[in-house]
Amino acid sequence: MSQPVLSVSGLAKDYGNGQGCFDIDFELYEGEVLCIVGESGSGKSTLLSTLAGRLSADAGSVRFRDRAGSSHELTTLAEAERRRLARSEWGFVTQHARDGLRMNVSAGANVSERLMALGQRHYGQLRETAAQWLEKVEISRERLDDRPTAFSGGMQQRLQIARNLVTQPRLVFMDEPTGGLDVSVQARFLDLLRRLVHDTGIAVIMVTHDLGVTRLLAQRTLVMQQGRVVEAGLTDQILDDPQHPYSQLLVSSILQA
Numbered sequence: 001m002s003q004p005v006l007s008v009s010g011l012a013k014d015y016g017n018g019q020g021c022f023d024i025d026f027e028l029y030e031g032e033v034l035c036i037v038g039e040s041g042s043g044k045s046t047l048l049s050t051l052a053g054r055l056s057a058d059a060g061s062v063r064f065r066d067r068a069g070s071s072h073e074l075t076t077l078a079e080a081e082r083r084r085l086a087r088s089e090w091g092f093v094t095q096h097a098r099d100g101l102r103m104n105v106s107a108g109a110n111v112s113e114r115l116m117a118l119g120q121r122h123y124g125q126l127r128e129t130a131a132q133w134l135e136k137v138e139i140s141r142e143r144l145d146d147r148p149t150a151f152s153g154g155m156q157q158r159l160q161i162a163r164n165l166v167t168q169p170r171l172v173f174m175d176e177p178t179g180g181l182d183v184s185v186q187a188r189f190l191d192l193l194r195r196l197v198h199d200t201g202i203a204v205i206m207v208t209h210d211l212g213v214t215r216l217l218a219q220r221t222l223v224m225q226q227g228r229v230v231e232a233g234l235t236d237q238i239l240d241d242p243q244h245p246y247s248q249l250l251v252s253s254i255l256q257a
């Protein structure tokens with residue numbers, strides 16, 4: 001088996017009030033989608049932000065293997081290096097598009113920004129790559145010069161995906177990317193995401209409340225309660241035969257809904 005993209009051991013973020021995330025261990029491989037589920041306040045977003053270096057860790061290790069095979073310890077990475085990796089090797093898709101997009105520049109500029117940050121300067125090529133990525137996320141290339149404010153919620157989320165995937169990252173963090181979308185738009189968005197993961201081989205770590213999303217996308221799932229992982233394993237096993245009482249509760253509450 002290939003080396004993991006991410007190896008996490010003993011990771012903790014302690015807000016000092018007993019809240020945060022603690023003793024987190026897992027590995028993530030290329031092409032794999034891992035969902036983090038759990039009730040509100042269980043530490044899912046804290047874990048995601050700590051993994052991505054947006055919050056500083058208080059203990060443990062997060063080792064990231066880049067495309068060239070070099071390994072980086074993310075918990076002690078210098079800020080400039082973290083920014084470089086964040087632009088080139090990973091992406092971050094937020095629940096609210098306004099947090100992940102630049103709303104007052106064009107869709108094309110949103111998609112090209114990361115390429116420009118990596119040194120691409122040829123205007124015609126940037127525009128063509130941006131147009132191709134809009135089409136990949138099912139937005140007409142005619143909309144290249146429109147601002148995201150003129151897009152629907154589903155289109156904005158698809159634009160965020162294009163903005164993040166254009167640099168072919170190894171790993172994409174997603175925080176409730178379907179949270180603000182209505183059900184029919186969600187289904188189409190999830191289909192697209194599944195196809196892109198399959199085609200590009202990216203690894204994804206996704207926080208979600210929605211076990212339907214987990215079932216559809218994730219090979220593996222972490223169940224969190226009060227800042228800790230109470231159950232981890234294959235998604236089908238966790239959803240069909242949960243072992244921990246809290247996972248059983250979570251699954252049965254969905255079945256009853």
Ligand SMILES: Nc1ncnc2c1ncn2[C@@H]1O[C@H](COP(=O)(O)OP(=O)(O)OP(=O)(O)O)[C@@H](O)[C@H]1O
Nearest residue numbers: 015017019020038039040041042043044045046047
């Ligand atoms: N900056 C902070 N300082 C202190 N406590 C915090 C801070 N941010 C979050 N917390 C607490 O840490 C716990 C975990 O929060 P977090 O946002 O990670 O949970 P979550 O599982 O993502 O919740 P939700 O599903 O509602 O987004 C919560 O009890 C929250 O109140």
